[in-house]
Amino acid sequence: MSSDLRVTLAQLNPTVGDIDGNIDLMLAAANKAVADGASLVVFPELSLTGYYPADLLDEPDFLARVDTGLDRLLSLTRSTPGLHWVVGAPCRREGPGKPLHNCLLVLADGVIRLRYAKQLLPTYNIFDERRHFEPGPDVARVLRVGGRQIGFLICEDGWNDEGHDYAVNPFERLADAAPDLVVAINASPSNIGKHAQRRRLFAAASARHQLPLIYVNQVGGHDQLVYDGSSFAVEPEAGVVFEAERFAAGTHTLAFAEGRFVSASVAACVPAGETGMPTMEFYRRQIILGLRDYARRCGFSRVVVGSSGGIDSALTIALAVEALGADNVVGITMPSKFSSAGSVDDSVVLCRNLGVRLIEHPIRDLVAAYSDGFAAAFDAPLKGLPQENLQARVRGTILMEYSNAFGHLLLTTGNKSEISVGYCTLYGDTNGGLGLIGDLYKTEVFELCRHLNASAGRELIPNAIIDKEPSAELAPDQRDTDSLPPYPVLDAILKQLIEGERLGEEERASVASAFAAQQSSAEGRALIARIKRMIARNEYKRRQAPPILRLRGRAFGSGRQMPIAAHYDFQG
Numbered sequence: 001m002s003s004d005l006r007v008t009l010a011q012l013n014p015t016v017g018d019i020d021g022n023i024d025l026m027l028a029a030a031n032k033a034v035a036d037g038a039s040l041v042v043f044p045e046l047s048l049t050g051y052y053p054a055d056l057l058d059e060p061d062f063l064a065r066v067d068t069g070l071d072r073l074l075s076l077t078r079s080t081p082g083l084h085w086v087v088g089a090p091c092r093r094e095g096p097g098k099p100l101h102n103c104l105l106v107l108a109d110g111v112i113r114l115r116y117a118k119q120l121l122p123t124y125n126i127f128d129e130r131r132h133f134e135p136g137p138d139v140a141r142v143l144r145v146g147g148r149q150i151g152f153l154i155c156e157d158g159w160n161d162e163g164h165d166y167a168v169n170p171f172e173r174l175a176d177a178a179p180d181l182v183v184a185i186n187a188s189p190s191n192i193g194k195h196a197q198r199r200r201l202f203a204a205a206s207a208r209h210q211l212p213l214i215y216v217n218q219v220g221g222h223d224q225l226v227y228d229g230s231s232f233a234v235e236p237e238a239g240v241v242f243e244a245e246r247f248a249a250g251t252h253t254l255a256f257a258e259g260r261f262v263s264a265s266v267a268a269c270v271p272a273g274e275t276g277m278p279t280m281e282f283y284r285r286q287i288i289l290g291l292r293d294y295a296r297r298c299g300f301s302r303v304v305v306g307s308s309g310g311i312d313s314a315l316t317i318a319l320a321v322e323a324l325g326a327d328n329v330v331g332i333t334m335p336s337k338f339s340s341a342g343s344v345d346d347s348v349v350l351c352r353n354l355g356v357r358l359i360e361h362p363i364r365d366l367v368a369a370y371s372d373g374f375a376a377a378f379d380a381p382l383k384g385l386p387q388e389n390l391q392a393r394v395r396g397t398i399l400m401e402y403s404n405a406f407g408h409l410l411l412t413t414g415n416k417s418e419i420s421v422g423y424c425t426l427y428g429d430t431n432g433g434l435g436l437i438g439d440l441y442k443t444e445v446f447e448l449c450r451h452l453n454a455s456a457g458r459e460l461i462p463n464a465i466i467d468k469e470p471s472a473e474l475a476p477d478q479r480d481t482d483s484l485p486p487y488p489v490l491d492a493i494l495k496q497l498i499e500g501e502r503l504g505e506e507e508r509a510s511v512a513s514a515f516a517a518q519q520s521s522a523e524g525r526a527l528i529a530r531i532k533r534m535i536a537r538n539e540y541k542r543r544q545a546p547p548i549l550r551l552r553g554r555a556f557g558s559g560r561q562m563p564i565a566a567h568y569d570f571q572g
Helices: 019-035 054-058 060-077 170-176 194-209 279-298 311-324 341-354 364-378 385-406 416-421 442-456 463-467 487-502 505-519 522-537 539-544
Strands: 005-011 040-042 084-092 100-108 111-117 142-145 148-154 181-186 213-217 219-222 225-228 232-235 239-243 250-257 260-263 303-306 329-333 357-360 409-412
Touching (some): 005 019, 019 040, 084 111, 084 181, 100 148, 111 148, 148 170, 219 279, 225 279, 232 260, 239 260, 279 409, 279 442, 303 385, 311 329, 311 442, 311 463, 329 341, 341 357, 385 409, 416 442, 416 487, 416 522, 442 463, 442 487, 487 505, 522 539
Parallel strands (some): 040 084, 148 181, 303 329, 329 357
Antiparallel strands (some): 084 100, 100 111, 142 148, 213 232, 250 260
8 A cells, every 4th residue: 555644653751851762762752763664753732841840841951951851852853854753842932821732743854844833722630731832823734644634632632522621622623723633632641531531532522523543641750640651543444443552652553544543564454443442440540650760760660568458558569569569569567566476477478379578576675665755754644546646656766777778669558448537647657759549449348359369379468357347456456447437338428429420431320329328318418527527627637648649530639629727527
């Protein structure tokens, strides 16, 4: 097929701020595109800087590096004659408003052949692009490449085809220009349900406007956010006909002829179908990639986890082992006078199953010394909640000492249920550099543990840990249910209060039904009011907690910003 247009989808894993490293990734992909006979290589949104640079965009030195990087890119395009590089980059602008545009640039043979500025700048949930960028003009940009008219969009520009969120619809304006093919560059973070949402939305837009489309997304973990790639090609009638691997970088070359996509080997593309994965497997893959990239980009090769013998620390250790390898994970068990023998034994079995080194550091004497010192200084015994919190803070201090002394990243082990209601100790079990399971509700923690065991075909996480009643073990015979309702009840309430309409379709109906059942009784309404109070008054703890890998549509951190000192209505 001599008249085809070959396009390389470069699904890269850029690092925010590493402009030279990102250019090296682009050059390697461009060379692969040349080898595949491509005329167009497409990179993700803000591929030059990585998404999202945030307030680095306010730094003159950083912007100078961006300028230098663009010059280098232009120079490199001369080494790939005839190849058009579709690059995402911040570009300076003049006039009133913000000093930058979020741009798509088409570079070829040392020349900028097209410049398009993103029109729709998301400022919601985890996004804050309007903080740094000025919206581009309401115009469509097309370019003839290889005898085809190519139209271009940047991420959010393609998400408003139904016209619900913005007055402007760039997709519709582009359709008026009647390109042969649409290319959309993206930095679309992953959360549960997002993969299916992207496919559905862009397939519908392609069908509505009768425009074939290529969607290129970045991959990798960046602080709290994880990008899953899943770049794809869409035909108006067939829908998604190609999809790149999820959670993996790679380059893929497709040929385009007569409105259809074929593979680089000239074999016809077949409908990709819905390639979603089960929820627990999605959580697993997202967490593993998020930890792996977070540790690598922050300069850590090893992690340490406090191993309590409970389910949260067990899951954290198991996920860390899969991400980094058993030799790079250390567990520390710190029994107190309230720790059960079973908890210590369970930690031993867990770490043996996973091949992890387990260190024992008892805290009985340390806690006693602190308690005695308190009583002597303040003429009052240390008891109750302060005594419980002391144990957690002693453990947190030991873990931070180990982290500092041996260069390990400390992973926190709190889940979303506990973090929501403040069932955690500030400067104790909240100490650390990253939380792996902080966007998993407690019931999901149990489910993911079972999934890991089933996937391994053996008992990685001992059933004794999964089956035991949850307890902080900070007081005699303590159980989580002493302070909280049963987790299935608590989690349904939390999901409705925190996420509500942002829940995925598969959860929304069941959660709404469970919440309505609570509202139908005075006892249930009182419980809801109590949970509301607990969520609100513990915002100060969440502000001081480490970053949490985002898994759901509304995660703590930048995705949910609530005031601390505010008046709330706590009625059920």
